[in-house]
Amino acid sequence: MTSAETSPEKSVNMSNMRDLEIAAKVNANKVTARNVDVYYGATHAIKNVSVDIYDKAVTAFIGPSGCGKSTFLRCINRMNDTINICKVSGKIEIEGEDIYDRRVDPVQLRAKVGMVFQKPNPFPKSIYDNVAYGPKIHGLSQNKTELDEIVETALKKAALWNEVKDRLAGPGTGLSGGQQQRLCIARAIATQPEVLLMDEPCSALDPIATAQVEELIDELRSQFSVVIVTHSMQQAARVSQRTAMFHLGELVEIDVTETMFTNPSHKKTQDYITGRYG
Amino acid sequence: MNDRNHTVTAYDEELGFLSNRIAEMGGYAERMVDRAVTALINSDHALSKQVIAEDALMDNWHREIDDKSVLIIAKRQPMARDLREIIGTMRIASDLERIGDLGKNIAKRTVAVAEVKQPLRLYRGLESLAELAMIQLKEVLDTFATRRMDGIELLRDRDEEIDAKYTSLFRELLTYMMEDPRNISACTHLLFCAKNIERIGDHVTNIAETIHYMETGEGLANERPKDDKHNAITVSKA
Numbered sequence: 471m472t473s474a475e476t477s478p479e480k481s482v483n484m485s486n487m488r489d490l491e492i493a494a495k496v497n498a499n500k501v502t503a504r505n506v507d508v509y510y511g512a513t514h515a516i517k518n519v520s521v522d523i524y525d526k527a528v529t530a531f532i533g534p535s536g537c538g539k540s541t542f543l544r545c546i547n548r549m550n551d552t553i554n555i556c557k558v559s560g561k562i563e564i565e566g567e568d569i570y571d572r573r574v575d576p577v578q579l580r581a582k583v584g585m586v587f588q589k590p591n592p593f594p595k596s597i598y599d600n601v602a603y604g605p606k607i608h609g610l611s612q613n614k615t616e617l618d619e620i621v622e623t624a625l626k627k628a629a630l631w632n633e634v635k636d637r638l639a640g641p642g643t644g645l646s647g648g649q650q651q652r653l654c655i656a657r658a659i660a661t662q663p664e665v666l667l668m669d670e671p672c673s674a675l676d677p678i679a680t681a682q683v684e685e686l687i688d689e690l691r692s693q694f695s696v697v698i699v700t701h702s703m704q705q706a707a708r709v710s711q712r713t714a715m716f717h718l719g720e721l722v723e724i725d726v727t728e729t730m731f732t733n734p735s736h737k738k739t740q741d742y743i744t745g746r747y748g
Numbered sequence: 749m750n751d752r753n754h755t756v757t758a759y760d761e762e763l764g765f766l767s768n769r770i771a772e773m774g775g776y777a778e779r780m781v782d783r784a785v786t787a788l789i790n791s792d793h794a795l796s797k798q799v800i801a802e803d804a805l806m807d808n809w810h811r812e813i814d815d816k817s818v819l820i821i822a823k824r825q826p827m828a829r830d831l832r833e834i835i836g837t838m839r840i841a842s843d844l845e846r847i848g849d850l851g852k853n854i855a856k857r858t859v860a861v862a863e864v865k866q867p868l869r870l871y872r873g874l875e876s877l878a879e880l881a882m883i884q885l886k887e888v889l890d891t892f893a894t895r896r897m898d899g900i901e902l903l904r905d906r907d908e909e910i911d912a913k914y915t916s917l918f919r920e921l922l923t924y925m926m927e928d929p930r931n932i933s934a935c936t937h938l939l940f941c942a943k944n945i946e947r948i949g950d951h952v953t954n955i956a957e958t959i960h961y962m963e964t965g966e967g968l969a970n971e972r973p974k975d976d977k978h979n980a981i982t983v984s985k986a
Contacts, residue, residue, distance in 0.1 A: 703825070703827055704825050707827075731827050731828060731831075732827075732828060732831065732832065732965060733828060733829075733832070733964075733965030733966070734828055739828075740828050740829055741752055743827040743828050744754070744826070744827050744828050744829060744830045745754045745755050745756060745759065745824075745827075745830075746752040746753065746754050746755065747755070
């Protein structure tokens with residue numbers, strides 16, 4: 471595939487118009503990736519991916535297992551730095567700032583780019599401490615009252631406050647799976663990030679907890695740029711405004727979600743979303 | 749359709765069932781309209797009764813397609829082309845069911861029209877209008893089977909011919925009625941039959957548009973010009 475084909479630029483058509491509408495509403499690209507390549511040792515995991523991720527919109531990454539969608543997601547907050555054999559090249563900017571610049575502190579970056587994982591992974595601490603941990607280490611509060619406020623706001627945004635306000639000292643691991651995942655979301659948004667990365671956040675949850683998290687994602691969209699990796703096509707169709715399809719490390723296409731699921735331009739996308747892959 | 753099969757083979761079978769059923773309904777609708785017009789022209793009561801009875805099967809098939817489609821949507825959550833295929837199938841089934849109804853309506857008038865033996869010239873226009881509609885119906889069903897989009901706009905635009913023919917038939921029947929008031933009863937029934945055939949043309953157009961949507965994901969461009977001007981015809985102008 472040539473870089474022209476993978477470029478987010480497309481000729482003007484109906485879906486392109488819709489895309490421009492979304493772009494106009496959100497005003498800006500939050501994340502701009504250009505010619506990103508990722509290698510795990512000799513394995514070329516991401517091949518020349520260029521993509522724009524809009525602010526205040528949900529972008530879904532779909533594609534078969536091993537297509538590189540999670541790897542690319544992890545590039546956005548430099549989680550791949552923790553893997554020794556992993557090498558990233560190309561450029562990823564968040565609001566014009568190159569996140570791979572030597573002067574950027576990955577820890578600070580990760581406060582700005584929160585992440586929620588597939589399995590809920592609360593710290594073995596109290597519910598309160600789970601949420602307060604990030605703001606504490608980043609020095610976001612001057613005193614206990616301020617910290618209390620941050621915790622309450624984050625838990626409210628994560629739609630968990632009413633369920634846990636009377637047991638904040640109880641262990642985070644004592645919550646149900648869906649509550650634990652919302653606790654992790656509360657933890658991720660407590661540091662007031664600009665981008666929220668979600669790697670299959672609902673795959674370990676039951677349908678009700680999934681619906682609650684999806685509702686939450688829809689609400690978070692008004693404040694953050696959300697990127698979600700999901701294996702559920704229906705979930706991508708429900709929660710996102712734009713969808714990107716990955717295949718064997720390449721970005722096949724990115725388009726308005728409605729178009730991607732009713733009339734995608736690429737055969738690979740068509741085959742994948744209709745269950746004809748493989 | 750699609751050169752690649754679903755990983756779940758039962759899904760392919762379910763979609764295959766829908767398109768086979770549409771082909772069957774299409775063939776049946778063609779036969780119903782053809783036989784209804786034949787019954788009308790030949791005053792063949794036995795044949796008209798058969799056509800009326802056949803409509804029940806069309807209704808059943810239509811319901812069956814609706815039920816199966818809803819089930820597939822619930823079970824498989826179809827996407828992209830599959831989704832368009834299913835939605836399109838439901839639309840086409842209801843157009844074909846309506847065509848069957850229109851055939852039945854024509855058959856129902858056989859008795860009334862044949863009360864008094866009518867001169868053959870009264871039927872000529874109707875016969876050629878029906879021929880046009882039948883050609884259109886056959887072609888749209890062929891297009892459904894082959895999914896070749898090259899003739900589809902032409903097919904849709906040819907509905908104008910039916911509309912123009914209908915308008916001229918309207919005029920003609922009006923003239924017969926003015927010539928001899930004893931023609932009024934039969935001609936009125938024939939007018940309704942002509943209207944039914946003209947409506948078949950409209951359903952064919954709908955089906956053509958649906959097939960285009962199923963194939964391309966887009967509607968056919970531009971609303972076609974309407975050539976059905978009978979609503980402006982008065983006795984003085986006839």
